[in-house]
Amino acid sequence: MAQPTLDExxxxxxxxxxxxxxxxxxxxxxxxxxxxVGVGLWPNPELGWERxxxxxxxxxxxxxxxxxxSIPLVLSGRLGLEREAADQNxxxxxxxxxxxxxxxxxxxxxxxxxxxxxxxxRSILEQSLAELRRLAEAIATRExxxxxxxxxxxRIELEAATVRDALRGAVLDEQQAEAQALRLLGPGVTxxxxxxxxxxxxxxxxxxASLLAELEERRGDLRALALEAxxxxxxxxxxxxxxxxxxxxRAGAQFLDVGLPGAGVGYxxxxxxxxxxxxxxxxxxxxxxxRRGLAEARRAALLHEAxxxxxxxxxxxxxxxxxxxxxxxxxxxxxxxxxxxxATAYRGGGAELLVLVDAERAAREALLTAVELAVSLVEAExxxxxxxxxxxxxxxxxxxx
Numbered sequence: 556m557a558q559p560t561l562d563e564x565x566x567x568x569x570x571x572x573x574x575x576x577x578x579x580x581x582x583x584x585x586x587x588x589x590x591x592v593g594v595g596l597w598p599n600p601e602l603g604w605e606r607x608x609x610x611x612x613x614x615x616x617x618x619x620x621x622x623x624x625s626i627p628l629v630l631s632g633r634l635g636l637e638r639e640a641a642d643q644n645x646x647x648x649x650x651x652x653x654x655x656x657x658x659x660x661x662x663x664x665x666x667x668x669x670x671x672x673x674x675x676x677r678s679i680l681e682q683s684l685a686e687l688r689r690l691a692e693a694i695a696t697r698e699x700x701x702x703x704x705x706x707x708x709x710r711i712e713l714e715a716a717t718v719r720d721a722l723r724g725a726v727l728d729e730q731q732a733e734a735q736a737l738r739l740l741g742p743g744v745t746x747x748x749x750x751x752x753x754x755x756x757x758x759x760x761x762x763x764a765s766l767l768a769e770l771e772e773r774r775g776d777l778r779a780l781a782l783e784a785x786x787x788x789x790x791x792x793x794x795x796x797x798x799x800x801x802x803x804x805r806a807g808a809q810f811l812d813v814g815l816p817g818a819g820v821g822y823x824x825x826x827x828x829x830x831x832x833x834x835x836x837x838x839x840x841x842x843x844x845x846r847r848g849l850a851e852a853r854r855a856a857l858l859h860e861a862x863x864x865x866x867x868x869x870x871x872x873x874x875x876x877x878x879x880x881x882x883x884x885x886x887x888x889x890x891x892x893x894x895x896x897x898a899t900a901y902r903g904g905g906a907e908l909l910v911l912v913d914a915e916r917a918a919r920e921a922l923l924t925a926v927e928l929a930v931s932l933v934e935a936e937x938x939x940x941x942x943x944x945x946x947x948x949x950x951x952x953x954x955x956x
Contacts, residue, residue: 560749563667563756570663570739571656580655587648595638600626603807623807623823631801636793640843643786647779654775657946659739661937666736668933670747671754673729675926680722683919687715687912694908707909714912718919754929758936760872761943766865771858773944780854787847794843797836803827865942871935879928882921890914890921 561569571577601624608618691711737747761769771777809821897914901907940946 560751562752566667567660567663571659573741574739575741576659580652584648584652588645591641591645594641595634597629598627600624617812620810621823623805625803625805627801627803629801631796631799633793633796636789640786640789643782643789647782650775650779650782653947657775657941660946661941663739664937665934666739668754668930669732670736670750672926672930673732676923677725677729679919679922680718680725683915684715684718684722686915687711687718690908690911691715710909711912760939761945766943767862770861770944773947775947777854777858780850784847784850787843787850791840791843794836794840798831800828800831861942868935868939868942872939875932875935879932882925882928886921887925890918894918
């Protein structure tokens with residue numbers, strides 16, 4: 556069956572649905588949710604039976620059976636706090652899941668663009684090599700007619716060899732880019748689908764003024780650390796209730812000489828009260844406090860890094876967009892014009908073939924530079940979207956710029 560043709564958004568969504576990385580992220584979130592199941596429930600009651608029988612100093616067969624039910628009474632309120640801590644940790648796992656998917660969306664977008672760029676480089680070099688071969692044949696014909704020197708032929712052959720070497724490198728780069736894009740689709744896909752689209756993609760970017768204001772709410776990793784700190788604080792408060800005794804109430808029946816004459820029935824009641832003189836859950840409180848401090852410190856460091864990098868990436872996006880626009884008008888347009896002028900002059904007899912070679916090289920370099928500028932802009936834009944948290948829970952959109 557023929558492979559479907561995917562655009563950028565379709566490829567990204569396919570990666571998010573079938574890749575092994577997406578599966579791992581989903582299972583990690585499921586583990587976080589599972590760890591909250593059953594936390595904060597009351598302890599189970601206990602039912603016990605005991606039979607006592609004496610063999611000396613009593614009449615033969617004298618015995619008693621004791622049937623007792625006991626239930627601990629958690630009156631300290633720690634169960635609600637433990638449930639709150641578990642819920643916060645489960646929400647943190649969901650936030651980390653969103654951040655993992657955002658990172659995967661970022662990686663898939665760049666992999667898609669890398670494939671398009673590699674194919675475009677190869678196409679540019681193949682077209683240029685074909686043009687140089689045509690020129691080399693024309694030089695060879697003129698050389699046989701005595702109208703061209705051997706230097707002209709060697710110069711074009713050198714240019715063609717240089718482009719041929721660059722083409723071999725471009726083919727290797729294309730293979731590596733395709734292998735990376737195929738890897739993201741998981742082991743069930745053995746052939747990379749066809750890609751459609753262009754490197755000139757308009758990506759909606761968040762407004763600069765709202766980046767810092769909404770950063771903490773958008774970024775899944777920042778939200779996860781905040782939730783972890785909140786959960787650790789609740790766990791610390793729960794452990795702080797360790798000094799409050801949790802009594803257990805026992806009640807039951809006592810059966811005397813069951814099956815013998817004079818059998819009787821009595822009752823059993825009792826209360827057990829642990830005395831938290833030594834172990835008051837100090838260790839749990841200390842560990843929760845350490846987790847809270849660590850989560851807050853990590854969040855502060857991550858937030859500082861994000862704010863610092865955002866300023867840099869914003870400047871990079873602005874600068875690369877401006878450079879790309881200038882390259883289109885100042886370089887790419889002039890290179891195409893130079894190629895046309897050289898061809899016209901050659902047909903009119905006012906230019907040598909080497910002028911065509913020089914014009915071809917200038918046009919080729921301008922086109923390759925345009926590809927590099929487009930790729931660098933994609934990298935800067937995707938970095939900005941990831942840093943700003945726009946990929947967390949977002950759906951990819953694209954339109955031709």
